[in-house]
Amino acid sequence: xxxxxxxxxxxxxxxxLPAPAALAGPLDPKIIPALVLSAGRVDSSRDVDGKxxxxxxxxxxxxxxxxxxxxxxxxxxxxxxxxxxxxxxxKLIQLQVGFGTEGRVQxxxxxxxxxxxxDFVTGTxxxxxxxxxxxxxxxxxxxxxxxxxxxxxxxxxxxxLQY
Numbered sequence: 001x002x003x004x005x006x007x008x009x010x011x012x013x014x015x016x017l018p019a020p021a022a023l024a025g026p027l028d029p030k031i032i033p034a035l036v037l038s039a040g041r042v043d044s045s046r047d048v049d050g051k052x053x054x055x056x057x058x059x060x061x062x063x064x065x066x067x068x069x070x071x072x073x074x075x076x077x078x079x080x081x082x083x084x085x086x087x088x089x090x091k092l093i094q095l096q097v098g099f100g101t102e103g104r105v106q107x108x109x110x111x112x113x114x115x116x117x118x119d120f121v122t123g124t125x126x127x128x129x130x131x132x133x134x135x136x137x138x139x140x141x142x143x144x145x146x147x148x149x150x151x152x153x154x155x156x157x158x159x160x161l162q163y
Contacts, residue, residue: 033063034091036111038140040158042073045143049151051075056156058140060084060094060109067094069109073154080152091116091138091162103148113138113162136161 038058044050052075060069069084082105086096091111098105115135119126126135138160146152 033061034111034113034116035059035061035163036091036113036138036140036160037163038111038138038158038160040140040156040160042075042154042156044075044151045153045155046151050153051078051151056158058142058158058160060091060111062088062090062094062111064090067096069096069098073156075152090120092120102146102152105144105146105152107142107144109140109142111138111140111160111162116162131162133161136163138162 036059038056038060040056041053042056043053054073054075056071056073058069058071060067065087067084067086067088071082071084073080073082080100080102082098082100082102084096084098084105084107086094086107088094088096088109091113094107094109094111096107096109098107113136115126115131116138118124140156140158140160142157143155144153
């Protein structure tokens with residue numbers, strides 16, 4: 001995952017420049033931040049010599065264009081623990097770089113929550129501390145690529161709760 005200098009400069013400018021009034025509603029920081037705690041199934045992306053299948057536990061916090069997270073994966077008794085930091089558009093798409101027990105890792109992540117997507121598009125401001133369970137259920141999709149040992153490259157899918 002290489003970032004060109006002009007792309008990085010454009011991202012930094014977009015973070016520093018104020019949003020036009022027409023976009024102020026959907027980009028309001030009150031509706032963007034979220035903590036998602038998720039669990040699910042992890043599968044190695046390598047068929048022949050991969051680590052197989054297992055489960056994951058994950059916590060991820062997003063705030064507008066920045067995100068951080070921590071995750072634990074268990075591949076049939078062999079565990080991997082990572083911490084991540086990255087950029088993205090809230091929970092919609094996140095590009096993260098991390099480090100853990102198997103060295104450097106790159107991750108693409110998406111947390112799918114219908115209520116959040118509706119709020120983002122329409123500019124609705126919902127009190128996130130007063131949401132019911134149906135509004136909190138989130139589906140998580142992610143793909144990881146490890147620098148040191150490609151056998152740990154994986155794709156995982158699961159569900160969680162948004163706070």
